[in-house]
Amino acid sequence: MGKKVVIYDSTLRDGAQGEGISFSAGDKLKIVKALDEIGVDFIEAGNPGSNPKDLEFFQRVKEIKLNHSKLVAFGSTRRKGLKPEDDDNIKSLLSADTQYIAIFGKSWDFHVTDIINATLDENLAMISDTIEYLVGNKKKVIFDAEHFFDGYKANKEYAIESLKSAKKAGASSLVLCDTNGGCMPKEIAEITEHVYKELDMTLGIHCHNDSGVAVANSISAVEAGVTEIQGTFIGFGERCGNANLTTIIGNLQLKLGYECLTEENMEQLTSTARFISEVANLSIDDNAPFVGRNAFTHKGGMHIDGVNKNSKSFEHVNPSVVGNARRFLMSEVSGRSTILKKIQKVAPDIKKDSPETAAIIARLKELEHEGYQFEGAESTFELVIRKHLGKYKPFFELENFKIMGEKPGPGEEFGSYAMVKVNVDGHIKMTAAEGDGPVNALDKALREALEDFYPELKTVYLNDYKVRVLDSNKATAAKVRVLISSTDGVNEWTTVGVSTDVVAASLVALVDSIEIKLLKELEKKIKRYF
Secondary structure (H helix, E strand, O other), X not given: OOOEOEEEEOOOOOHHHOOOOOXXXXXXXXXHHHHHHHOOOEEEEEOOOOOHHXXXXXXXXXXXXXXXXXXXXXXEOOOOOOOHHHOHHHHXXXXXXXXXXXXXXXXXXXXXXXXXXXXXXXXXXXXXXXXXXXXXXXXEEEXXXXXXXXXXXXXXXXXXXXXXXXXXXXXXXXXXXXXXXXOOHHHHHHHHHHHHHHHOOOEEEEEEOXXXXXXXXXXXXXXXXXXXXXXXXXXXXXXXXXXXXXXXXXXXXXXXXXXXXXXXXXXXXHHHHHHHHHHHOOOOOOOOOOOOXXXXXXXXXXXXXXXXXXXXXXXXXXXXXXXXXOEEOOOOEEOHHHHHHHHHHHOOOOOOOOHHHHHHHHHHHHHHXXXXXXXXXXXXXXXXXXXXXXXXXXXXXXXXXXXXXXXXXXXXXXXXXXXXXXXXXXXXXXXXXXXXXXXXXXXXXXXXXXXXXXXXHHHOEEEEEEEEEOOHHHHHHOXXXXXXXXXXXXOEEEEEEEEOOHHHXXXXXXXXXXXXXXXXXXXXXXXXXX
């Protein structure tokens, strides 16, 4: 591969500022693991002093062993009139206990005088004092020059001076930020090239997509000397979003010869993007380059004929290199090799041309048509495979259930109740439970009914629950997809259910979740026995 480009992901901080996104600390931990597994170099994890969730996250993330990624705490320069050691924001950054800290400071004179009401010299002192203090505390500091390109166009000398202050204070890299997202690729390239020649320093680029060219701007900056790309993994963020790292990585590595990820990890680009979208409870644009559902989709006529003869006739790259799959809409032939890998985890002897493979692919297509998606719910996918291969026996049968709710009185919360009847090898058990909503009540009642038979379920609890409306044009009659994440304190797994009834969809996912736990426990016992 060619020159290395460092990938710096800001999904957990900048991405969290997008409308409709509210990451829990658990969500953030899942995304950190996914980004580390695919080989992202830096993960900007948030501002530990901004809210209790980020503070909780920085405490919990210390328990995770990262194999590749470096965590970065994010915050601003000291406030005017304060020493760094007296600034609560700086204290919180140190408390995060990360090796790297990203500090943003003003590089546009307008923002200095009219927004933070400081003098130009004072702002430079805020930058240098903060970085010197953090470096003195043995931290590596990345300096984000906020609004740099607007600042450069308004007052080139001052914008450059802000970078020089950061460099002199000991910053390890300087990031040029198109914070308003208003620049064009040509001016990004010209300004970046000038900065690179003048400062002779490791540079990064941080682009927003307000003009629809954040990806192009980022690539232009790399060609002008930048070696660090900031963005969010699938492009979401405030306003029109941030530079989309999946698109940038695909273009830099596959088209321009730069090294962003290992070839093996490039094959996880699509699955990682879809996993993050599920955690964020947002859909990836079907037409997204490289990782979108339609990125390698062909519909009839000479296109399918051409691709069958030679894929490069209508595909700019092979979909397998980014972990995506070619789809022929008329013939419904797609993804066989990808699915085969997952089948072979259950049954290693199954081959690509085995009739079982074709049958499972057909069933998966039926389920996808109904609204199922398995990228973020591989546990349900495993059950589908097992059922078709005869490697599945249900641990229990849910014979009946009933949900009830009551109107709360003044000052009372809405109450939900569930009754369930289960059959375990001919033994009947009925239980009832109260919960915070019908799904929670159903979950409690179901597990309580089964715990006498399967005491290992006492450690299992739901740690995430997401609902996505699949056909909103049908209003309250719309079909929904429910994803449930469960954990036993050691392992975590996700299951999915689809129905026009949100409780029914939830029940499918709940039952699958319990079945997966019991299946894994059975496999452990078999391994110990043999």
